[in-house]
Amino acid sequence: MTIGLPASGPAAPTLQSAWPSANAVASRRPRPLSLRIGFDMQFEIGGPSPTAMLLMLFCHPEVAPQLDRPEQLVIEPQLPVQILGDAFGNRYGRLVAPVGNLRLTYDAVFQCAYEPEPQPEPSSRQHEVAELPADVLPFLLGSRYCEVDRLSAVAWDLFGALPPGGSRVLAINRWVFEHITFGYRLTRPNKTALDTYVERTGVCRDMMHLTISLCRAMNIPARYATGYLGDIDADPDPTPMDFSAFYEVYLDGRWWPMDARHGKARVGRVLMARGRDATDVALVTSFGRHRLTKFTVVTDEIPAPAQSLAMPPAPAPMALSA
Amino acid sequence: MTIGLPASGPAAPTLQSAWPSANAVASRRPRPLSLRIGFDMQFEIGGPSPTAMLLMLFCHPEVAPQLDRPEQLVIEPQLPVQILGDAFGNRYGRLVAPVGNLRLTYDAVFQCAYEPEPQPEPSSRQHEVAELPADVLPFLLGSRYCEVDRLSAVAWDLFGALPPGGSRVLAINRWVFEHITFGYRLTRPNKTALDTYVERTGVCRDMMHLTISLCRAMNIPARYATGYLGDIDADPDPTPMDFSAFYEVYLDGRWWPMDARHGKARVGRVLMARGRDATDVALVTSFGRHRLTKFTVVTDEIPAPAQSLAMPPAPAPMALSA
């Protein structure tokens, strides 16, 4: 059985949440980029009872129109899946997995442009709290993994001498990139921004939590995001492909994608979900015993189709097929 | 200048968020209860620049119809206030306070019934995660002051032997009531549920964070709430009147108000705001230097008016007056 989702999401981009369109910022026309994205996840559900699972494994509704066909999350065994939305604009599935093996696979092609994601300038303006849109305000507050209150002194000590706005954001991003050592073995499920700051190590998730906390502590709205990110514009990474965390800051009246692990703008990122921190956008939230037995992610450039970027595929209706 | 809010809020109660109406659960007709509620808060804004402030100081839209006239938040000096709503259904004000003194006062009469708030039974059913309404799911996750993941082992060790549902909720509520010593000096701004569990002390805010975390750790949705609560059905408390934190759990298809500080159902609670934890419903969030110089809260029973509880005051239009 497969679950089909319409390639066009329900939420139209608004001014403050708009993901910059691929060719809005560049004067020259970048070349089209086609990405094959997908995954194969297998679980052993331990029981004794079936377990509910929340799956935040789709492309975000804002970018789903850039998929070349409706999304297909294939579930084995066949199970009914409810598609839900949350207050952050994400789409996720809910199912009840019976005891035994569960396999989730996904395979799609995402169309975008070969160009670095836009970045704020040092001069990008930081808004007064009084003028921020109401839906941006929650991204100033603390959250499970972002102890904004506890990291306030650190933020002001490290970055208080810089001018507000883009300068601070860029300096925070660089500091985390330069001072936090990346390593898959250097994290744990309950690691917080504060832990990351002290231990100087973590995975991308931890690095973003720290960056987000430091931004928020200086009254700069910041939110957590997950997605696909390949090696397209980078040296090949010997570790297995994985999903990637990044974050977004609000400056100059819009959100900007930022990446404290790589320390620079990247090409070919595919947004999946956004939230206050990793709590809100866990790929899989399981409410019973389970064990991940296989996990592979694919994010590969493929030859681009002839079709123009200016013509995203037409929205397809919801399709349920087995 | 005063800011008037319509006494009827914008959000109609829905099935899952409904606050039990005062006379729906009792077969006998309880006597009407009139409460004078209000506060006087004074701040010294330190400067050098004006500071933005978020004020979550109104009655919640769900209960605002029980006020006898439109809400009046009086601000001295006169300042423009923007009224905003958040994703949790709360209403709050935003202003920019100039350097100097700021005074916020509020005075209203709230009509309800003299009866204990309804409480779950030991047999109240806990829903499977798979059947919870989507807007209830976030209240299963961790948040800034509720380290649900870290308190999971404690929750299951203490309460895992009890049957799911009301039994566990009532046992958790009683445990926190009996084991956590209340004291105004026994808290701090960054105290979390985990700290409270270990230190065995705290204020109502801390006690609710702990209870909420233990509930969520056992897959019982729980959310944080603030409001007015007098001494109406209790021995007079020698400490100055204050706002009061409580929490709500989701059982049997509805939310139930609970109070781990008092360990029992109370009479005459007036809801102000709800959220994941205290982060979301701070009475005042200030983004600059300030000092609280006066703080008094009033929650007093007054003689009930002749008018019937069955007839809440008619919604009044937005009123702005100076």
Next chain:
Amino acid sequence: MTIGLPASGPAAPTLQSAWPSANAVASRRPRPLSLRIGFDMQFEIGGPSPTAMLLMLFCHPEVAPQLDRPEQLVIEPQLPVQILGDAFGNRYGRLVAPVGNLRLTYDAVFQCAYEPEPQPEPSSRQHEVAELPADVLPFLLGSRYCEVDRLSAVAWDLFGALPPGGSRVLAINRWVFEHITFGYRLTRPNKTALDTYVERTGVCRDMMHLTISLCRAMNIPARYATGYLGDIDADPDPTPMDFSAFYEVYLDGRWWPMDARHGKARVGRVLMARGRDATDVALVTSFGRHRLTKFTVVTDEIPAPAQSLAMPPAPAPMALSA
């Protein structure tokens, strides 16, 4: 090269530090027990420079007379080792390991009696702080992994209703034994007593830190200890043999060995070192980069020799041989 240590240690047992002699407490004569003890540890020293190492890998001077011959710590490659003592009466070695492989092996036979180690009674008297020997007082204080101050509320909440002395100690020991789940993957180098209390998991080291902290919080002196402990009086343990942590409490004018992991008195424990907590008695403290590449421990019963327990082997002179 080997390093020989005299089998008789420098410190004569004193009243308060006396390890109960094997046959002092039993009226019946227990059968003799011979234990083969030893280990094989291999390290890769990463460099670029040689690294100093402290090795707390000998039998404690108090029990060293029960070895059947002088201790031999064999070091490959041959390196000079300095033998030092600390303020707690432990003996340890210091060496400088060159870059490359380092192997430490040890093989000895320890003579004792087949009888459970003595345990306090519920009525065992807890001393007033005013009457404790001065060298016992430090074991009332907090230390790196024992946050006595932070666990004080927990200790009094859980055990305050019991009579002081043996009753409390036995209840604390049982509580930790019953509530903390043992697991090698459930620890980390910086895990403290507080973490263990909250996470309800750990290895023997963590369980002892928690028990020690709870005892000290109730003014009962408690100290950390390490040693060999086989499966002699227990079901065979499928996990590889390891060293074992335990602790000692001071009641009735003497120290008693206790074990919160196994929850009962054991047979055939061989003391290696004592201290405030694991910080003081790390088997190996290295001041440079290294990697443990092999680690095996042996603690096996072997046929007892004809010689009487009453006649410990005569102290041998210091022997250095290659």
Next chain:
Amino acid sequence: MTIGLPASGPAAPTLQSAWPSANAVASRRPRPLSLRIGFDMQFEIGGPSPTAMLLMLFCHPEVAPQLDRPEQLVIEPQLPVQILGDAFGNRYGRLVAPVGNLRLTYDAVFQCAYEPEPQPEPSSRQHEVAELPADVLPFLLGSRYCEVDRLSAVAWDLFGALPPGGSRVLAINRWVFEHITFGYRLTRPNKTALDTYVERTGVCRDMMHLTISLCRAMNIPARYATGYLGDIDADPDPTPMDFSAFYEVYLDGRWWPMDARHGKARVGRVLMARGRDATDVALVTSFGRHRLTKFTVVTDEIPAPAQSLAMPPAPAPMALSA
């Protein structure tokens, strides 16, 4: 009743623990300095039972010969006091305080020289661990308030690029002096080095714990110390006189006094006690309920007597008088 202690302590200074004598380092002869030191502490002992108290309120035996007469700790009501020593060379008293008021007063004159305490140079040599005296090694390890292991990454990130030895120590001392804001309200009894690093605030105790932890993390032995310190060489401090924490590092074969709160060498410090951290040298450790009702400390320069610094007062016998 008063307790008299001989002005000459039992422990002769040794190479590694020697407090630099007042005129050993200066070629020119500094002028003599006479300090009146003392305190008045009053407690309410809550009961219901008497409480044992440990009082680390004497001058350290190493400097006690510089007192102009035997020490007098006056206790009201009259109580028997036991004088004890610990493993760090400190002297302390133990008494049992009955329910009611307890007053401890002390008044003495300390003779030293008006000259800054000696400080290490940037070139001061850091010893290899392999060559450190055995009694110095414990001051490389973690302790209750000094999470050396957890602060290791921070230490190397901040100071790893500097040459080992005095350069690092001076840089650490300066960093803490410049980045940690002093404030009496910015501490709490369980505040650790890690908390201080993150919160960027604390009292002298907290600042020393952080400095000590950073030093130890870089294999530089560091120990905590308490004493009297007046305003002699500094601007008058408007806050009430208090005892003062400082620390000592081991470089060039000796211990050097350092002060991260004041960031420079001071004149007229009087050593009281040393240990791993504040746990070991609490001025008063009480094992029952008590409340401090008065606390004043005196450290004032007074006219120097005619007698030469070269002639410390002759040791007096133990004197007990009422």
